[in-house]
Amino acid sequence: MEENEILEAMDYEAIQEKQYDELTELLEKKDRKTLQQRLEEMNEFDVAEFLTEIDDNRMPMVFRLLSKETAAEVFANLEAPEQERIINAVTDQELSGIIEELYVDDAVDIMEELPANVVKRVMRTATPETRSLINQYLRYPEDSAGSIMTAEFVDLKKYMSVKESIARIRRIGEDKETIYVCFVTNAHRKLEGIVTVKDLLLHDDDMVIEDLMDRNVIFATTTEDQESVSEKFSDYDLMAMPVVDKEGRLVGIVTVDDVIDVMEQEATEDIEKMAGMTPSDKPYSRTRPLEIWRNRIPWLMFLMLSATFTSMILTSFESRLAAVAGLVPFIPMLMGTGGNSGAQSATAVIRSLSLGDIEPRDALAVIWKEWRVAALCGLTLSVINFGKMLLVDGLLLSNPHITVAVAATVSLSILFIVMFAKLVGSLLPIGAERIGLDPAVMANPLISTLTDAVSLLIYIFIAKMILHI
């Protein structure tokens, strides 16, 4: 990059593209020295992107041009297939160099994704300390604070002065995941407080940490769910959070960049569950069809079989519904409207629960609100449908079966179906949360299947009342 590039270019993507073109050219010209220089100047994420783009045979060669520190950070930014390819291409010594440079949380993430034989080789080349640390971290439950924390933090003692603390940060800070939040521990490694580099810089050199530190620490325990950790980050605008074990000893820290990944992952899981899928821990692009099938088929099957109730109802009443011509064709519309109405309520409630905007104890307020929304939506749809059936189906399409009584039956059914669907849609997620189930599974597919059967019953009941079927 030219010195004043940023003064000219108005868009980071354009700069990136130029960078890639230059790198590809250097690679073609086999100008390794300049290529090496350029790669060292780049962001690790961009280097990883570049490595993913170039062809598989040359990729490990380019990777080996990187310095030890850069290599580790680029490695952590690669996806599993590229990581595997590199591991297979480097010597044990190079591999060990990478592993020792990695933050332990990145190392653990990588171990969890790689095939068993590759993991074996990686663990063999690691030093005993690193190996035992990785093994310890691998034992924390999936999606717990322990599983996303890292061990590289700055610890201080409360009797240290600001000057001593800054000196310590300067000495040990290089390899820490963050130096901006420092953790004060006692002789038994118990957490006593935190102090930020801002506090240190804005106070006098001879002030003592004890008088400066914040004792009111927001912390997590190793087994705490990562979703609860990310909520605290969002509530308290944190940069890093200490993780303590059952005895209150500081064992690791979670940094905000990991929390961003957790938030993306949790949102994806919720979205997947809401569409009736088992969440996958791999990105879609890297999941094979057979795995996708495994994640999708249970709900599809369950919902297909649950539809048996709807079939049974329809079997019993088919002849009576068919007796008044014009009723049967509106069944799909009624079921669809019920499903969509219920899904809207369920989605709103599930998301609000997951953001902490509402809680199970707000159940009554939510139901009262949804009840009014349902009445408004139901009335609107009912009136519009009445007009539409008479004008479009009756007059325009000249369907002889559309009488005022039929239109009234369908329209009145819409009102009650929407009221029922929105009630169920808001009740089920809150009920699930209350009894400790995940509200996200009470979403669209389940509610549609449930409202399908009830919509049909409501329709039959109202047809009996109005049309005496």
Add this chain to the structure above:
Amino acid sequence: MEENEILEAMDYEAIQEKQYDELTELLEKKDRKTLQQRLEEMNEFDVAEFLTEIDDNRMPMVFRLLSKETAAEVFANLEAPEQERIINAVTDQELSGIIEELYVDDAVDIMEELPANVVKRVMRTATPETRSLINQYLRYPEDSAGSIMTAEFVDLKKYMSVKESIARIRRIGEDKETIYVCFVTNAHRKLEGIVTVKDLLLHDDDMVIEDLMDRNVIFATTTEDQESVSEKFSDYDLMAMPVVDKEGRLVGIVTVDDVIDVMEQEATEDIEKMAGMTPSDKPYSRTRPLEIWRNRIPWLMFLMLSATFTSMILTSFESRLAAVAGLVPFIPMLMGTGGNSGAQSATAVIRSLSLGDIEPRDALAVIWKEWRVAALCGLTLSVINFGKMLLVDGLLLSNPHITVAVAATVSLSILFIVMFAKLVGSLLPIGAERIGLDPAVMANPLISTLTDAVSLLIYIFIAKMILHI
């Protein structure tokens, strides 16, 4: 809190609860002095939570116990109704004190939420500089980098030494949103590079910023979409990002805590759109039924009216389908299975597009993958349904209409319906993204309505083939 509280308590929630109880007691005892002390020691978010819990009359009184700095931070953490109540209870001078202490991005957020007459009073009490800054920020497009940035950053010059830079941070750092990333600008305020406090602390005092700064800056432009900003934060693990105007001048910074809010908001919007709702910029708990109705009714109405096609198909073929008893009751199950299958594919594709895991140019790979998943799911469901219809509906429920031919018709329809639904479910979102529409609207409701009509046509076609209806 006792000095060594954290050594005993194992859970932040327990500490919080104890804190609340103590505060309530102090409030009852009217021990203002201790209450004041306790509040100053607490996290601003917890103080805001406490204020929201106590009754409306006493709330402004408690708020006024806070020091000016704490008051501003607590104020920024409150919701609009509480902010309004406080504004109405304080003097112009107190109000001005709060406004001047706020970061400009928080002030802008607050202005956007408050009623017009309250905003007027706030703007009147602000200093002319603050007022013009807020006005400038309010003009940036909604959801742009400009609308989430703040003006309180540390700027350095490239000819400064490390020592001078640290001195500058110590002098001006107190009121900055972050001091950990500093921004190097030239005489024309153009951004030349960034330098972190870590760089400063880990280098010698007499080193010059020019030799230390990172020129390869990830930046955003004021009009850039906030979603693109948050993607960069997630890709590059940033703490803060500079925002430049069209001339490359540094006008503000976005910090990671704001990005966390953006990510939550963007995920919520996607989820809402996927359930056929217009996204709301207010939390559910604070949205009134009439507004909720306005956000939900357009899609409900559109989908209800679109179902006319399905009704028309059913009207045309009702008598022929009814000719073979046992066919009509399976229509809802077939439509449901089609809708659920399509929604799964659409959801997976929409989320992967939004996370950048797949791109529109991957369309062929995605379709090929979904095609194989569809074949697997379709075959499984088809076989299970065939067995279930013969055993459960036929034998167990002794429905005389369930012949092998009927079961074969329904089961074969499932296969083709699932294949069609998954194809449409993956194609529509990718197509939307290609032509610049938001893929999230191509989700469940739309796809269900579409697959409903086609499922019916497939069913009729196969019934013609097998049963010659």
